[in-house]
Amino acid sequence: MEAPLTVAFDVARALGRPWPVPLEEVVSVRPFHDVYAVGPGRGWRRLTHSRRFTATGAGTLVEEQVDWATALPGPLGRVVDPLLRRRVRRAMTVHLDGYAAAAARRALDVVQVVGAALVDGDRVLVAQRSSGPYDGCWEFPGGKVEPEEEELAALVREIGEELGVAVVPQAFLGEVVLDGVVAGGLPGASTLRVWSARVETGSEVTAHEHSELRWLTADELESLDWIPADRPLLPAVRALLGRR
Numbered sequence: 489m490e491a492p493l494t495v496a497f498d499v500a501r502a503l504g505r506p507w508p509v510p511l512e513e514v515v516s517v518r519p520f521h522d523v524y525a526v527g528p529g530r531g532w533r534r535l536t537h538s539r540r541f542t543a544t545g546a547g548t549l550v551e552e553q554v555d556w557a558t559a560l561p562g563p564l565g566r567v568v569d570p571l572l573r574r575r576v577r578r579a580m581t582v583h584l585d586g587y588a589a590a591a592a593r594r595a596l597d598v599v600q601v602v603g604a605a606l607v608d609g610d611r612v613l614v615a616q617r618s619s620g621p622y623d624g625c626w627e628f629p630g631g632k633v634e635p636e637e638e639e640l641a642a643l644v645r646e647i648g649e650e651l652g653v654a655v656v657p658q659a660f661l662g663e664v665v666l667d668g669v670v671a672g673g674l675p676g677a678s679t680l681r682v683w684s685a686r687v688e689t690g691s692e693v694t695a696h697e698h699s700e701l702r703w704l705t706a707d708e709l710e711s712l713d714w715i716p717a718d719r720p721l722l723p724a725v726r727a728l729l730g731r732r
C-alpha cells in the first residue's frame with residue numbers, strides 16, 4: 489500500500505482482526521511483523537494470523553498469512569476446511585480493502601522524510617547537518633515531503649535546494665523509522681525513505697545548507713558520526729557501491 493512502514497503497521501494494529509475470534513498477541517516487532525494466535529478450547533485447535541511489513545519503492549508490502557487446524561476429525565475436517573478457507577479469504581479481502589483506505593487517509597497526517605544516496609562511480613555523497621538536534625551528524629541529503637507532493641518530486645526539489653543540482657532518482661534502498669518528532673508529529677510516526685540517485689552530468693554539488701559534503705567509498709562510511717536512525721541503511725549503500 490502507498491503508505492510508509494509505520495502507518496501500515498499502526499493502522500493494521502488499530503483496525504484489529506478481520507474476524508470476531510479473539511486472538512492473543514504472540515510477538516510484535518514494530519513496524520516489521522506481528523503474530524497473533526488462538527489456543528485450544530475455542531472451536532479451533534490452532535489459528536495463527538501473521539503479518540509482515542516490508543518497505544518497497546511503491547510503499548509498504550503487507551503480507552498476511554492465516555494458518556489453522558480445525559478440531560474436527562478427518563473426513564469432516566476435509567469437508568469443512570474448504571468452506572472455512574473461502575470464508576477466511578473473503579474476510580481477509582474485505583479487511584484488506586478497508587485497511588488500505590484507512591492507511592491512505594492516515595498517511596496524510598504523517599510528515600514523511602526522503603533522502604538521496606547520490607552515487608558517482610564507487611563513491612556516495614554524505615552531508616553534515618549544520619543545526620538542530622543532529623548538528624554535526626552525517627546524513628543523506630533530502631528533507632520533508634510536502635503535503636500532496638510525490639515522494640520523488642520532493643527528493644529532486646530538496647536536493648536542488650540543498651546542493652544546487654538536478655538529480656535523477658534510481659532505485660529504492662530502504663526505509664527506517666525516525667524515533668524523534670518530525671515537524672511536530674507523533675514521535676516514531678515518520679520514516680526516512682532513501683533512494684539512490686545520480687547527479688545530472690556536468691553539475692557540481694555545493695553545500696547550501698550543510699556544513700560539509702564528502703564523497704566516500706564504501707569502506708569509509710561506517711566510521712562517520714551518522715544520525716543513528718540512518719545506520720541500518722548503510723549495508724544497502726555498501727551493496728550499491730559493490731561492497732558487502
Ligand SMILES: Nc1nc2c([nH]c(=O)n2[C@H]2C[C@H](O)[C@@H](COP(=O)(O)OP(=O)(O)OP(=O)(O)O)O2)c(=O)[nH]1
Pocket residue numbers: 601602603622626627628629630631632633646666668669670671680715717718
Ligand atoms: N534529510 C535527512 N533527514 C534525516 C536523515 N535522518 C534523519 O533522522 N533525518 C531527520 C532529521 C529531521 O528531523 C528530518 C528531516 O528534516 P529536514 O530539516 O532535513 O527537512 P527539511 O529540509 O524539509 O527542513 P525544513 O525546510 O523544515 O527546515 O529527518 C537523513 O539521512 N537525511
